[in-house]
Amino acid sequence: MNIEQFYPLFLQSDKVTIDSRKVGRNDIFFAFSGENFNAATLAEKAADDGALAVIVEDQEFENKDRNIFYVPSTLEFLQQLAVYHRNQLKIPVIGLTGSNGKTTTKEIIHAVLSEKFNVQYTSGNLNNHIGVPLTILSIKSEHEMAVVEMGANHQKEIELLCTISQPDFGYITNFGKAHLEGFGGFDGVIKGKSELYDYLKTHHKTIIVNENDPIQAEKAGSYTPKITFGKDTSDYQFGLFSEEHFVGVEYKNSKAVSKLTGEYNFTNLCAAASLGLHFGISFEEIKHAVENYTPTNMRSQVVKKENTILVLDTYNANPSSMTASLHNFVTFEGSKAIIIGDMLELGEESVKEHQDILKLAHELAFDQIITVGKYFKAANSSSLSFENTAELIAYLKQNKIHAENILLKGSRGIALEKSIEFI
Structure with missing residues (x-):
C-alpha cells in the first residue's frame, strides 16, 4: 500500500482517528501501538464498527478484503499521508509556535478569521508529530483557511512539523x-x-512579527514578506487597555475587550487582529470575534465562584509564564491567595527556577501562598506546601481559603484543576 493508492480512499472518509474508542462509520483508524499494547488487535473490531479503512503495522492482522492494510510504520504513513494531502490544498495555512500562549493565540486567530472564512484549526492540543498530521488530514474541501499549532520540547521538532504542515x-x-x-x-x-522562521524564509513565506519583542525582531531582520505590529513604524499599531480583570486592544479609536486576563495576552490579541486586518476583516468584525471568545481551557480563564474570583491557568507553566501570571494577579483588587504547582521539564534549572518564583511570590506579598509539587516543596518551608494535588485537596476539605481572589497556576502534570471544586 502506498500513499497515492490510498489517497482516494482517504478522500471518501469522514475523519482520521488513532483512538479505537472513537472509530465511527466511514472513518480511517490508524492502529498505533505502544510498548505494552498492540493496537492492531483492534483492527477487526474497528472494521466491524464501520471503519472505511484500518492501517496496521503488524502484517499478521492485514486483511485487504476488509480494507485493513499493513504498512511498516503507522506513524510514518500518517505523516506521509498528511504531507500528500497538504500538497493538494490550495488554501493559506497559518503556523503557530512559541513558549507561551500558543493555544490561546490559535483560538483567537480562529475566532477572528472565522468572521469571514471557513477555518479549520488545531483541536485541543494536537500539536505534536501525531497531532499536526491529524490536523492537516482534518482539512476538508469546504475549508478556506487553516490554523495549525506546533508544539516542541526539543530542537528539530518544529522543523519536522513545518515540513508536514507547510505554513504560508x-x-x-x-x-x-x-x-x-x-x-x-x-x-x-x-x-x-x-525553526518556524527558518522554514518560512527558505520557502519565501510570510512571517508575522511582534516588533516589540527584540528576539523576534532580530530573527526576522529585514526579511520580507512579513506582517508587523508593535511599533509606530509597524504595519499595524494597537493600544493596550484593560477593563476590570480583562485585557483589551484598541485600533484607530475603536476598542475590543476580551474575556482574557493578563497583559501578556495583549500580543496574542494583536497577532490575531493583524492577521484579520491583513485578510480584509474589518476591526468591527475583529471586535465581535474578540469580545465573543470565551476561554474554557484553563488558560487565563477568569471565573466567579460564590464571592470569589478564580483565575485558572493550570494547563501549563514555566518560569516565564509563571512570572507573568504573578505580576498580573497582584494587580487584582482585594485579598489574594495563590496556589502554584511545579513547573516541569526544566532539567538542571529546576531547583533555582522554583526558588526564584517562590521569592517573587513573597516579594509581591500575596496574602496566602500555597505550593504543590516536589520542587516547590523543597524550596518552601511553609506548612502550606504539598507534595501533590491529592494532599492539597485533603487540606482544602478541612480549610477554606478566605481570599477574594485565588490564582491556580501550574504545569499540566500537577493537575491543579482537580482542586477547584474544593475551593
Whole structure:
C-alpha cells in the first residue's frame, strides 16, 4: 500500500482517528501501538464498527478484503499521508509556535478569521508529530483557511512539523523558559522555536512579527514578506487597555475587550487582529470575534465562584509564564491567595527556577501562598506546601481559603484543576 493508492480512499472518509474508542462509520483508524499494547488487535473490531479503512503495522492482522492494510510504520504513513494531502490544498495555512500562549493565540486567530472564512484549526492540543498530521488530514474541501499549532520540547521538532504542515504564514508567540531540559537551555529554546522562521524564509513565506519583542525582531531582520505590529513604524499599531480583570486592544479609536486576563495576552490579541486586518476583516468584525471568545481551557480563564474570583491557568507553566501570571494577579483588587504547582521539564534549572518564583511570590506579598509539587516543596518551608494535588485537596476539605481572589497556576502534570471544586 502506498500513499497515492490510498489517497482516494482517504478522500471518501469522514475523519482520521488513532483512538479505537472513537472509530465511527466511514472513518480511517490508524492502529498505533505502544510498548505494552498492540493496537492492531483492534483492527477487526474497528472494521466491524464501520471503519472505511484500518492501517496496521503488524502484517499478521492485514486483511485487504476488509480494507485493513499493513504498512511498516503507522506513524510514518500518517505523516506521509498528511504531507500528500497538504500538497493538494490550495488554501493559506497559518503556523503557530512559541513558549507561551500558543493555544490561546490559535483560538483567537480562529475566532477572528472565522468572521469571514471557513477555518479549520488545531483541536485541543494536537500539536505534536501525531497531532499536526491529524490536523492537516482534518482539512476538508469546504475549508478556506487553516490554523495549525506546533508544539516542541526539543530542537528539530518544529522543523519536522513545518515540513508536514507547510505554513504560508507563521507566528512565534514568544521565547520563554519552557522545556529547558529538552532544548538544552534558553538559547536552545530560541534556536528550536526559530525553526518556524527558518522554514518560512527558505520557502519565501510570510512571517508575522511582534516588533516589540527584540528576539523576534532580530530573527526576522529585514526579511520580507512579513506582517508587523508593535511599533509606530509597524504595519499595524494597537493600544493596550484593560477593563476590570480583562485585557483589551484598541485600533484607530475603536476598542475590543476580551474575556482574557493578563497583559501578556495583549500580543496574542494583536497577532490575531493583524492577521484579520491583513485578510480584509474589518476591526468591527475583529471586535465581535474578540469580545465573543470565551476561554474554557484553563488558560487565563477568569471565573466567579460564590464571592470569589478564580483565575485558572493550570494547563501549563514555566518560569516565564509563571512570572507573568504573578505580576498580573497582584494587580487584582482585594485579598489574594495563590496556589502554584511545579513547573516541569526544566532539567538542571529546576531547583533555582522554583526558588526564584517562590521569592517573587513573597516579594509581591500575596496574602496566602500555597505550593504543590516536589520542587516547590523543597524550596518552601511553609506548612502550606504539598507534595501533590491529592494532599492539597485533603487540606482544602478541612480549610477554606478566605481570599477574594485565588490564582491556580501550574504545569499540566500537577493537575491543579482537580482542586477547584474544593475551593
